[in-house]
Amino acid sequence: MSLPSVPPAPRSLGNGIHTIPAPLPYRKPPWVNCYVIETADGLILIDCGADWENGWGALLGGIDSIGRGDRPVTDLIVTHLHPDHVGMAPRVVAHWECRFVMHHIALKTIPRYNDSAATEAWMAGFAQRHGVPRDLLSTVTSMGPRPDFMPLLSEPDVVLGEGDTVELGEDRHLRVLHTPGHDPAHICLRDSRTGILFSGDHVLPRISPVVMYADEFPNVLDDYMRSLDRITDLGIELTYPAHGEIIDRGDLRARQILLHHRRRLREVTERVELADVTAWNLVGDLFRPHLSPLDQRLALLETVAHLDHLAIAGRLVDLDRDGVVWYRSSG
Numbered sequence: 001m002s003l004p005s006v007p008p009a010p011r012s013l014g015n016g017i018h019t020i021p022a023p024l025p026y027r028k029p030p031w032v033n034c035y036v037i038e039t040a041d042g043l044i045l046i047d048c049g050a051d052w053e054n055g056w057g058a059l060l061g062g063i064d065s066i067g068r069g070d071r072p073v074t075d076l077i078v079t080h081l082h083p084d085h086v087g088m089a090p091r092v093v094a095h096w097e098c099r100f101v102m103h104h105i106a107l108k109t110i111p112r113y114n115d116s117a118a119t120e121a122w123m124a125g126f127a128q129r130h131g132v133p134r135d136l137l138s139t140v141t142s143m144g145p146r147p148d149f150m151p152l153l154s155e156p157d158v159v160l161g162e163g164d165t166v167e168l169g170e171d172r173h174l175r176v177l178h179t180p181g182h183d184p185a186h187i188c189l190r191d192s193r194t195g196i197l198f199s200g201d202h203v204l205p206r207i208s209p210v211v212m213y214a215d216e217f218p219n220v221l222d223d224y225m226r227s228l229d230r231i232t233d234l235g236i237e238l239t240y241p242a243h244g245e246i247i248d249r250g251d252l253r254a255r256q257i258l259l260h261h262r263r264r265l266r267e268v269t270e271r272v273e274l275a276d277v278t279a280w281n282l283v284g285d286l287f288r289p290h291l292s293p294l295d296q297r298l299a300l301l302e303t304v305a306h307l308d309h310l311a312i313a314g315r316l317v318d319l320d321r322d323g324v325v326w327y328r329s330s331g
């Protein structure tokens, strides 16, 4: 395994905003962009990276240089419940005794994040139901021991909802946009002074974030596409994403990602018109070959999100055959 690429150095972006790229303990993506906003009371940190020494070193060094050692982090706001964004939260909270802030859906989903064994068992049942053959099941669904970079999480100290504001002082605030899809608890934050959007993984510059089936949220693809529409409707321009470079026109990028999903929905519809399929059949058709087990799981979760979206819209029907879900065209 080659070493992860080296992230760029922390830098000021103007308007009291700084970015600290924190390396991640794997190659894809190689780092997460943490953002720091200066306030009268200290520093607000948006996302913190996975919990490992290289990430902690980058974060601590970056924050010390911004705060010159005497401005503490008062709040850690996490855009969503994935380990490359929230993993380091326990260490950050313990070090600065700051508030841990997330969308209120995280109160429901943190217990599952903390229970790796239950997640793996759920994935095995899901994969079997969606057509993964028995001889591949354990390869596709075994997750191994819980990685050190995702320690168990406590509940947030402060929970946010759509439209809430986080005061920055001097008549400036961050407004919360609840943008479910990539994760049900995903939020973006909009700076009232500059109009800049901190987009987390909702809108990324080069890749389309994975949209994953989730039991309690029946149409996550619809959630995601609506959340993208909001970014275009608001005419969001400058966008600071959690991975990759700054986006000049968040609204146009959101529209591109939306078109990608519409194209994918058409491909899925055409494929199902040819013959009944399981989600696993489609993973082989739609994604590049030789995916890693993790990518196979993500591809399966996203494919079911697309199929279920079409089934809810009445364009496909789902049929149970011996405990396996098959999709048939309704046309």
Ligand SMILES: [Zn+2]
Binding pocket: 032, 082, 084, 085, 201, 242, 243
């Ligand atoms: Zn991410």
